[in-house]
Amino acid sequence: MTVTVDAQAHQPPTDLVEPRSLTEASEIERxxxxxxxxxxDRDAVVLAHNYQRPEIQDVADHTGDSLALSRIAAAADASTIVFCGVHFMAETAKILAPEKTVLIPDARAGCSLADSITADELRAWKAEHPGAVVVSYVNTTAAVKAETDVCCTSSNAVDVVASVPADREVLFLPDQFLGAHVRRETGRENLHVWAGECHVHAGINGAELTARAEADPDAxxxxxxxxxxxxxxxxxxGEGAVPREQVHILSTGGMLDAAKNTTKRSVLVATEVGMLHQLQRANPxxxxxxVNERAACGYMKTITPGSLTRALRExxxxxxxxxxxxxxxxxxxxxxIEIGRPGGGE
Incomplete structure (x- = not known):
């Protein structure tokens, strides 16, 4: 079956966010x-993104960010890859491992960020800026990557953009917040940013962060x-409300590295809540x-114990x-990859 995702569906259907996790330890073990x-039996390797349900992360052969998992998929001896993540991630695994069978346990697992730009929209944008270099976040569809000059991750986006000659325009897509971060870091004025977003990350707002930081000033x-x-x-x-050394803008891989080394008693985390499971395991x-306990991606949570079981059986x-x-x-x-080490992925 070929999986397609509706490019207009930027929010997951409400029925996808219902909890369908195992609860009893004995049930999980079986x-x-x-x-x-x-x-x-299927000669499969199971990969799970950091935002998956805890039991999916725990049963997987490998857990991590999408690019790291895709590289593992390409290097794996198994003939089948079961990617517990969202659709663009499974596509990236297939791109890097075309000879392997790639399964996604639930075909509804889309991505609001990847869906925020289509290949047709990108082609039209390129036509408005002839000669511009297109830099696409790895969180994009295969069709968009095919219209891209160079991909990037959140950990190396600054380096990738900095590698483009200063006199060339850059079209950065699709995440406007990551694009704003790159513009701040590079000071580049000829960087055009697409107005896309991850609905989960966009919903973690400054007021919540400020309130949490004020309640725990040492975190x-x-x-x-x-x-x-x-x-x-x-x-x-910048205002001194929080010491600068306590503020870390990090990819998911960067968060894991920082978690292992932190000496703080508490850390406030602004990303999808599934990441907390890996952080807690890294430093109990x-x-x-x-920062926002409601920041759960309904698309990520479509992958359940039942859907993973069905994917492997059928x-x-x-x-x-x-x-x-x-x-x-x-x-x-x-x-x-040639520009430099991709780092911790998203």
């Missing part, structure tokens, strides 16, 4: 044993650059708390990327 058996702040509150975090640091002595839903699109998209990802 299910996990069955998943491992099914994976062996470190881990803020994802996709967040609507990233500017507020820098403002708080620290109290990691969300071989559904398979992700396909046509060869011509995959070849062009692969080139834009490869250029990103």
């Amino acid at each position: 299910w996990a044993a069955e998943i491992r058996r099914l994976a062996r 470190d702040l881990f803020v994802h650059p996709e967040c609507g509150c990233a500017t507020s975090a820098l403002y708080l640091a 002595a620290v109290d990691f708390r969300p 071989g559904r839903d398979e992700v396909h990327v046509d060869a011509a699109t995959a070849e062009k998209a692969r080139a834009s990802v490869q250029r990103m």
Whole structure:
């Protein structure tokens, strides 16, 4: 089955956010044993994004950000990749591992950020700026990557844009908050930013961050650059409301590295709440708390124990990327890797 995602559906349907997790430890243990058996029988490796439900993260062979997992997929000996994430992530795995079967446990797992620009919209934007270099966040569809000169992650976006000659215009897409972060860091005036956003990260606002920081003034702040509150975090640091050394604008991989090394007793985290599971595992002595406890991605949470089981039993839903699109998209990802280490992904 070829999975397609409605590019106009920027919000997940409400029925996708209903909790459908296992609760009893014995139930989880039996299910996990069955998943491992099914994976062996199908010659599959199970990958889980950091924003997945805790039990999905725990049963996976590898957990991480989308680009790191796609690179693991490409290097894996298994013939089948089961990607517990959203659709563009499974597409990226297929782009980097075209000879493998790639399954996504629920075909409805879209992404509001990836859906915020289509290939047709990008082509029209490029026509308005002939000669501009297109830099696309890795959180984009294969069709958009195919129209891209070079991809980037949140951890290396600044380096990728800085590598473009200063006299060339840059079209940065699709995340406006990450684009604003890149513009601040590079000081580049010929950087045009697409007005897209992740609905979850955009909803973590500056007022919430300020209130949480005021309630716990000694806490470190881990803020994802996709967040609507990233500017507020820098403002708080600039005004001295929060010591500058306590404010960290980080990718998910950067958050994990920082979590392992922090000496703080508490950390306020501004990203999708699934990330807290990995942070707590990285440093159990620290109290990691969300800036917004409602920041859960309904698309990510479509992947449930039941849908993962069905994917392994029935071989559904398979992700396909046509060869011509995959070849062009692969080139834009490869250029990103050649510029420098992609870092911690999103």
